[in-house]
Amino acid sequence: MSGGFKLANTDSQGDVTGKQKTFAVLVATTEVITPGDLVRIAGTANAQGVADVAIAPTSTASTGVVMSVDPTISGESLSTTHHVSGTLGTIKVNVDPNATYIVDVANGPLLITEVGLNAPADVTEATALGGLFPSVMKVNRTGAATTSTLPLHIVALLEDDAGVLGNVAIVRLNATTVAPGATGV
Numbered sequence: 001m002s003g004g005f006k007l008a009n010t011d012s013q014g015d016v017t018g019k020q021k022t023f024a025v026l027v028a029t030t031e032v033i034t035p036g037d038l039v040r041i042a043g044t045a046n047a048q049g050v051a052d053v054a055i056a057p058t059s060t061a062s063t064g065v066v067m068s069v070d071p072t073i074s075g076e077s078l079s080t081t082h083h084v085s086g087t088l089g090t091i092k093v094n095v096d097p098n099a100t101y102i103v104d105v106a107n108g109p110l111l112i113t114e115v116g117l118n119a120p121a122d123v124t125e126a127t128a129l130g131g132l133f134p135s136v137m138k139v140n141r142t143g144a145a146t147t148s149t150l151p152l153h154i155v156a157l158l159e160d161d162a163g164v165l166g167n168v169a170i171v172r173l174n175a176t177t178v179a180p181g182a183t184g185v
Contacts, residue, residue, distance in 0.1 A: 004036020004135025005065045005101040008170055012098040019096035020067055024050040027088050031055050034126040035069065035081065036135030038062040038151070039093055041177050043185040046088065053093065059120040059143070061175035061182060062151050064093040065101060066135075081132060095178045100155055100170050106138040109166030110157055118150035118174045119143060139171050151175045 012019070024046035025033055033039065033055065040056040041063045056062035069081060070090040106122035122138040139152050153174035160167035176182060 003104050004034070004137055005038065005103050005171075006036060007065070007067070007094060008100045008102045010096050010099045012096055019094055019099070020092045021064075021095050022050060022070070022090050023053040023063070023093050024048075025054075025087075025089050025091055026052050027086055029054050030085050031125045032085050032127075032133050033066060033069070033091060034133045034135045035066050037066045037126070037137055038121055038123065039064065039066055039091075041185055046090075050090065053091070055123060055125065056121065056151065058123045058140070059150060061149070061177050062121070062173060063177045064095040064173065065099070066091050067094050068092045095176075097173060097176050097179055100172050102158065103169060103171055104138045104160075105167050105169055106140045107142040109164055110139075110141050110144070110154060110169055111166060112157065114141070114144050115154050115157060117144045117154050118147055119145075119152045119154055119171070121151050139169050149175050 038056040039053040042052040042054045044052045072089050120140045120143045122140040124136045126133040152171045156170040157166045158168040159165050
């Protein structure tokens with residue numbers, strides 16, 4: 001599997017309709033943001049009042065997973081699938097706290113005894129692969145624990161393409177900024 005968080009399912013009713021929200025990415029954002037990346041509200045907004053997001057830190061709550069990048073009409077970058085650093089734009093983020101994602105494991109494989117634990121994310125900025133910028137974020141086995149503030153909850157283990165169980169996992173966002181009573185940023 002390639003990196004990044006890929007929507008697997010939701011324990012909520014229905015599909016992702018209504019669970020994707022538009023967020024702004026400000027010019028001051030210095031990283032590339034691409035579908036499959038974890039993002040977190042940044043505590044500011046664009047000129048229209050739309051909350052700004054940036055790449056989520058490794059061990060803190062995230063807001064959700066980027067599902068798509070809105071096209072930028074200025075400069076006509078209609079075929080760009082990532083948000084270019086240093087530009088103003090908007091992205092769609094899945095904020096469903098009950099969504100599950102398939103993701104590769106860094107420093108793995110995860111063990112069967114680690115299912116049910118929480119884990120940090122392996123947050124790495126996407127780099128160009130040809131003309132694309134695929135997400136390379138993963139769940140990080142190092143640091144898996146019962147700690148409730150870790151951003152990911154390990155739901156299940158899957159085999160990778162080589163048949164190794166635990167090199168791919170199903171996770172749910174554990175610590176999220178959209179849950180009722182969540183700590184502000």
